[in-house]
Every structure is written in C-alpha cells, then in structure tokens.
Amino acid sequence: MKKTLFFASLMMAAQLNFAQEWKPVGSHILTPWGEKVTAQKPHPEYPRPQLVRTNNWQNLNGLWKYAITPVNTKEIPQQWDGSILVPYAIESALSGVGKEVGKDKALWYTNTVTLDKSVNKNNVLLHFGAVDWQCDVYVNNQLVGRHEGGFDPFTMDVTSYLKKGAKQEIALRVWDPTDDGPQPRGKQVNRPNGIWYTPVTGIWQTVWLESVPKTYIVKTKQTPKLDEGVLAFQATVAGSQAGDEIKVRALNGTQVIKEQVGQPNADFELSVPNLEAWSPSNPKLYDLEIQLLRKGKVIDQARSYFAMRKISMEKDENGIQRMLLNNKFTFQYGPLDQGWWPDGLHTAPTDEALKFDVIKTKEMGFNMIRKHIKVEPARWYRYCDSIGMLVWQDMPSGDLGGNHWDMQPGKISGGNRDKARSQESEGYYRKEWKTIMDVLHNYPSIVIWVPFNEAWGQFKTKEITEWTMANDPSRLVNSASGGNFMETGHILDIHNYPDAAMPDPKIFGANQVLALGEFGGLGLPIDGHSWQQKDNWGYQSFKNKTELLERYKQLIRDLTRLIPMGLSAAVYTQTTDVEVETNGLMTYDRKVVKMPEAELNTAHQALYQAPTK
Structure with missing residues (x-):
C-alpha cells in the first residue's frame, strides 16, 4: 500500500512539474x-x-x-x-x-x-x-x-x-x-x-x-417553419437497421409539448402548439429529447434544442424590399465581430470570455452581429441563441488577389469581375463552405449567409450565391458584402467609411434588400491596452472618449434618416480593436469599453423605432 501511494505521489508531482512548464x-x-x-x-x-x-x-x-x-x-x-x-x-x-x-x-x-x-x-x-x-x-x-x-x-x-x-x-x-x-x-x-x-x-x-453505440445518431437537422407552426426534423443515423425508429420530444421547460416518431435518415415534422417566436427581444428556446429505438429499446439518445423564427423579405408600401423577422420589419444593427483575441488569436482564452463579447454587444443595444471572415466554436452560437443576437455568418475568405474590385455605392459592376480560381481552390472553398453551413444549420440566431466579402477571392458569384440559396432556403443570402455587386442573392450590401450611406433605393430597392454592410471604424487607441504602442490606426481617429461618442452619435442620427428611405440593416466596424486596428467599441484586451454601454443602448433605440416611410 505504501509503495502504491509513493508511486502515485511521484506521478502527481511529475504532472505538476509538467504543468508548471x-x-x-x-x-x-x-x-x-x-x-x-x-x-x-x-x-x-x-x-x-x-x-x-x-x-x-x-x-x-x-x-x-x-x-x-x-x-x-x-x-x-x-x-x-x-x-x-x-x-x-x-x-x-x-x-x-x-x-x-x-x-x-x-x-x-x-x-x-x-x-x-x-x-x-x-x-x-x-x-x-x-x-x-x-x-x-x-x-x-x-x-x-x-x-x-x-x-x-x-x-x-x-x-x-x-x-x-x-x-x-x-x-x-x-x-x-x-x-x-x-x-x-x-x-x-x-x-x-x-x-x-x-x-x-x-x-x-x-x-x-x-x-457511441455501433448504431448511433450522427447529427440532426432542425428547420423551423414558423407560418406552418412546425419544426422540420431529420436525424442522420450510422449503422441503422430496418425497423429502427427515431422518437423526438419537444419540451417547453419541463413540459413535453409534442412527441413524434419518424424514421432514421428521413424527414418528418413536429407541430409546436402555442408557439412563441424567437427574436432578440424574446430569445425563446425549446428543448429536444431524441431517442434511437430498436424494437422499442433505446440504443442511443441525445439532447438538443430549437427555436421558431423566420427570416424573409417583402416589399413595403413604397415597393422597396424589406428584411423581415417573423413577418415583421426589424431593422438589424450590429457590429462587425472578428472574434480575435490578443492572447489566444482565434481562440477565446476561456468560455466565459467567449460569452462576454455577446453579452456586451447586447448591453450596448445591438440586435445583430456580423461574424466576419471567421467561424466560431459551437458554444458561441449557443450564446447568441440564448442571449438573443441575430447573426450574419461570413465564409472565411482565401485565394485573394486577381479581382477587380468595384465598390461604388449603389452601382452594379459592369462586366464580369469574378476571379478565375483554380479547380483546387474552388474545391477547397465549396467543401468548407458547405460543411460550415451544414454544421451551423441548427442555430436559430443565424439568419444570413455571406459567401463573399469585398471581392476577396470572389468567383462564380451568381453560381455560388444560387448554390448557397439552394443549400439553405430557410435563410437569406448576402451574396457579396461590399464586393462586386451582381443581380443575384437577396441583399445588396455596400461598405462606406466612415459615414452612413446606402444604395439608391429607386434603382435597386425593388429587387434586393438594401444594407450597409460596413461603416464607421472610428478609432481611439487607449494607452496600455493596445497591441503595440505606436502606429495604430482607425478609419477616423479621435483623441478622447468624448469626441468619439459625439461623432458616433452623429453617425447614428445619419443612419436613422436612411431607414425610411429603404435601408434594412447596418454593420458598424467593430466590436473590439484587433492588433493594430484601434476602431473597436472595446479595446483588444476587453478591459476598456470606449463608450458607455447605456448611452449606446439609448442611442440605438432610435434605429429600431424609425418609421419605414
């Protein structure tokens, strides 16, 4: 017994020394x-x-x-x-x-x-x-x-x-x-x-x-159909046999509201009685219990969740396309969120840190986040679902260069400005974008897919956009955010720094939702909280927090005036400073919020209350 304890102590000491390295x-x-x-x-x-x-x-x-x-x-x-x-x-x-x-x-x-x-x-x-x-x-x-x-x-x-x-x-x-x-x-x-x-x-x-068991649930696909009051459901099962069944229970809190039995690897629907629609102001989630049955015996089971919400577009009384949430116009406004960290780069240092950015964004009065050129861990999307943040999800870019970028506000590019990408390059893009859309499909917070940003590797725009739309008809597709604009997809999205602007609604508003995909970028370096001590920058730099807040409020007033003209959404650059960029609402280390959350929240209410005519 003493020898066993001695060796156990040695092992613990070795592990401790290893950790201390x-x-x-x-x-x-x-x-x-x-x-x-x-x-x-x-x-x-x-x-x-x-x-x-x-x-x-x-x-x-x-x-x-x-x-x-x-x-x-x-x-x-x-x-x-x-x-x-x-x-x-x-x-x-x-x-x-x-x-x-x-x-x-x-x-x-x-x-x-x-x-x-x-x-x-x-x-x-x-x-x-x-x-x-x-x-x-x-x-x-x-x-x-x-x-x-x-x-x-x-x-x-x-x-x-x-x-x-x-x-x-x-x-x-x-x-x-x-x-x-x-x-x-x-x-x-x-x-x-x-x-x-x-x-x-x-x-x-x-x-x-x-x-996992030899026969097990690999994944599920859950698509809310708000107007029909049902959840479309499918469970992909590995090693399924004839006669196997999938039993799904939907719960509202602890109460089972619906139970449905279907077949593995096949679509079926669950009705959702007395449903509550999910929105940023009411992020209502329902739980799911999923069982794989063979001759009545449970051989695998898992838990999940879903929400009932709808994203769509429809012309308003002026004939301009508007973006609707749950069949009502909701102006979508959020920061460009790149998800970078000074200590972990792509990786948040902890799960608490991952959640922090979403909480702060909510406290500032935003109702949307554009997840820019990055995909987050699954838990980040879970926080957006539960806290109530709409998400525009970008495809990370690659194979840049070789494009001719035409970014004149409200102007559709003349001719074909698509990049010629190799078969290998196109294959990498398609495979990863398809996987990203599939693995993120169940998160109700995601309402927009963004295949391209600013002509960065933009190729076969019409084909890729329509392929994205066909892969997920339940969401809208923002074909090229600030990129080479072509008449495809649901949204025409321009970038304009630093001031608020929009495409001409008389020319483009009848066919596509109008959005300002990036603007602002107001910079304020904070001493002791920057990636480097000098040579930092923003699109427009300020000397103190007071000047920054005054200029930001002016941007919001300008933005509010565009909403009755036909603007449906806007994205401010950006959530945090990132490396040498100091145009964040917070410093890169998240230790300083540059403008008071309460004042931002109050200012943003004007956007959500603005008339549409």
Whole structure:
C-alpha cells in the first residue's frame, strides 16, 4: 500500500512539474481571462450544444508535446521541442510557445491519452473543433486519415486503431501555408499589417473523445417553419437497421409539448402548439429529447434544442424590399465581430470570455452581429441563441488577389469581375463552405449567409450565391458584402467609411434588400491596452472618449434618416480593436469599453423605432 501511494505521489508531482512548464509567452497584452488560464484542462466545457451526450466523453485539451520539422517530414518525430497548450494555436501567447511555422515547415503534436472508464472502446470517435489547415491524424502510430479545412469541425472513428489497455498515443501532423496557399484562411497573413493579422496554425478548438453505440445518431437537422407552426426534423443515423425508429420530444421547460416518431435518415415534422417566436427581444428556446429505438429499446439518445423564427423579405408600401423577422420589419444593427483575441488569436482564452463579447454587444443595444471572415466554436452560437443576437455568418475568405474590385455605392459592376480560381481552390472553398453551413444549420440566431466579402477571392458569384440559396432556403443570402455587386442573392450590401450611406433605393430597392454592410471604424487607441504602442490606426481617429461618442452619435442620427428611405440593416466596424486596428467599441484586451454601454443602448433605440416611410 505504501509503495502504491509513493508511486502515485511521484506521478502527481511529475504532472505538476509538467504543468508548471507552461506560461503565456510574448510581450503583448492579455485579457482578464487570459491572465487566469492554467494548463489544467483549458476550455473544459462540453463542446457540442446541438447534440449533447454528456456521460461518455473525454476532453483532451491540455498540454501536448509539439515539434516543428521540415515540411517533407512524414514520420512521427522521436524528439520533441517542448510542450504546447491545446487548444491555442502555436503562434498565440496562451499556447506557451509563440512560434510561427509557415509553408516550409510542418507542426507535429503528440499526446499519451489515458481513456476514462466512461469511454467504452466498442466504438470511439475522435473529434476536433478546428485545426488549421491540413491535418493528418495518427493513433498508436497508425495513420487514421487526413482533413483539410481550418474552420470546420471533423470526426474520425478510431475504434480499430486502439490498443489494449487504457493508454493510447495520438499524434497529428499539421501543414498550413497561410496566405501562400489557396485555402480559406480569413484574415491571417504571414506578414501581419493593417487589417491583416497573425497566422493561426494547428489546433485552435477543443479536442475530445466520445464513446457511441455501433448504431448511433450522427447529427440532426432542425428547420423551423414558423407560418406552418412546425419544426422540420431529420436525424442522420450510422449503422441503422430496418425497423429502427427515431422518437423526438419537444419540451417547453419541463413540459413535453409534442412527441413524434419518424424514421432514421428521413424527414418528418413536429407541430409546436402555442408557439412563441424567437427574436432578440424574446430569445425563446425549446428543448429536444431524441431517442434511437430498436424494437422499442433505446440504443442511443441525445439532447438538443430549437427555436421558431423566420427570416424573409417583402416589399413595403413604397415597393422597396424589406428584411423581415417573423413577418415583421426589424431593422438589424450590429457590429462587425472578428472574434480575435490578443492572447489566444482565434481562440477565446476561456468560455466565459467567449460569452462576454455577446453579452456586451447586447448591453450596448445591438440586435445583430456580423461574424466576419471567421467561424466560431459551437458554444458561441449557443450564446447568441440564448442571449438573443441575430447573426450574419461570413465564409472565411482565401485565394485573394486577381479581382477587380468595384465598390461604388449603389452601382452594379459592369462586366464580369469574378476571379478565375483554380479547380483546387474552388474545391477547397465549396467543401468548407458547405460543411460550415451544414454544421451551423441548427442555430436559430443565424439568419444570413455571406459567401463573399469585398471581392476577396470572389468567383462564380451568381453560381455560388444560387448554390448557397439552394443549400439553405430557410435563410437569406448576402451574396457579396461590399464586393462586386451582381443581380443575384437577396441583399445588396455596400461598405462606406466612415459615414452612413446606402444604395439608391429607386434603382435597386425593388429587387434586393438594401444594407450597409460596413461603416464607421472610428478609432481611439487607449494607452496600455493596445497591441503595440505606436502606429495604430482607425478609419477616423479621435483623441478622447468624448469626441468619439459625439461623432458616433452623429453617425447614428445619419443612419436613422436612411431607414425610411429603404435601408434594412447596418454593420458598424467593430466590436473590439484587433492588433493594430484601434476602431473597436472595446479595446483588444476587453478591459476598456470606449463608450458607455447605456448611452449606446439609448442611442440605438432610435434605429429600431424609425418609421419605414
């Protein structure tokens, strides 16, 4: 007994020393949450809120070993450079490494995992929230598979690769060319400057294991049909057999309001009696209990949720297209939200931090967020659903250059200004955009898909827009936000800095909803809270908070006057400072709110109360 306790003490001491090796690196500012991060299971929360099984999963976040090797290294390294804290990208402060990799190097990870008793070896799935960009996964020195895509989650069945005993070896090889490749990469560049930011390489969302039955629910698809008072539902099931059934219960709080039985991998509908429509002022969510039945026996089950809401467009009494929420005009106004962090880059330091931005946006009186050139972890969308924020979701851009950008307000581009992208480049775009739309489909807060931004890699505009519309007819599509405008999609969206502007409603209002997709960008650097001490910028800079607030209120007054003329939505740049950009409503470290939340909220009410004629 004493010997056992002695060895247990040694193991605990070794683990403690291993954890003590980690600390944030670099000289940049940290957020309040980043200052408190430890190496013990960062982001421990269950990562998949739309399909919840909480009894048989294992979080693998924490300290892994890493190595940077020449790009042509294909064998798992025998020597490692040190420890890295997952799920923070290697370039970030919170990774504990702070190194860049580049197209000529490969980034390797390894971890010895001790399987929890709750993880049954009969069928084990290895999940990755996001890994940027090309990722080869090895389990016990065997190649399981490859995934390409920096913003979409992926899963690999590793059951047949497990060995006897609890300990399993997991290794990854990651290659990411950043802006030297044609893949979607958002705002990352190898040489950060201006509106282009630090590279993000490797694991940047939660890694986790899940034990499932041989026949199990892979995913669900939930589409509200507000006018019919029903929820369209489908459960994708792996390994289903003839006679299997899906039973779904809809709950309002603890009360079961509807129970419906359908077939696996087939569409069916649940009526929602006495429904409450979801909106920013009433973010009503209903719970779902989902069971997979075989001969009356439950063989798999999960929990989810849904909301009843509708996004649509319709002409007003002046013949101008308006964007409607639940069949009523609601002016949509929100910040451009890029989701970057000074300590975690693409990764919020904690789940509390992830939620903070949404809460602050709500307190400021916005009812919408444009998630700009990035996809967030699933939990971020869950917070938008529950707090009540409409979301415009961008596709992260890639393969930039070669476009002729025509951004004259209210002018449709003459001729074909689409970029000619290679078959490889187009394939990467289509595959990732389709996956992003599919995995985010169930989040009711998302009302707009944005395939392109400002001609950044914009190609086959009409074809891609119509393909996006066909993939999800339940939402509107903003074809090219501030980009090369073509008569396709539901929305005509211009960018104009710093002042409020709109397309000419007499020319364009009859066919498309009119939106101001970016404006503002008012800058105010705050000493001690900036990414760097000098050479910061905004689209228009101010010396103090008073001047900033006065100019912002003028923008809101100007914006309010455009609503009766036909404007349906606007996006202010931006939620926070990002690296050298100091045009945020908050500083990059989130420690300073530059304009009082209450005053912003009061000013914004004029937008929602503005007449439409």
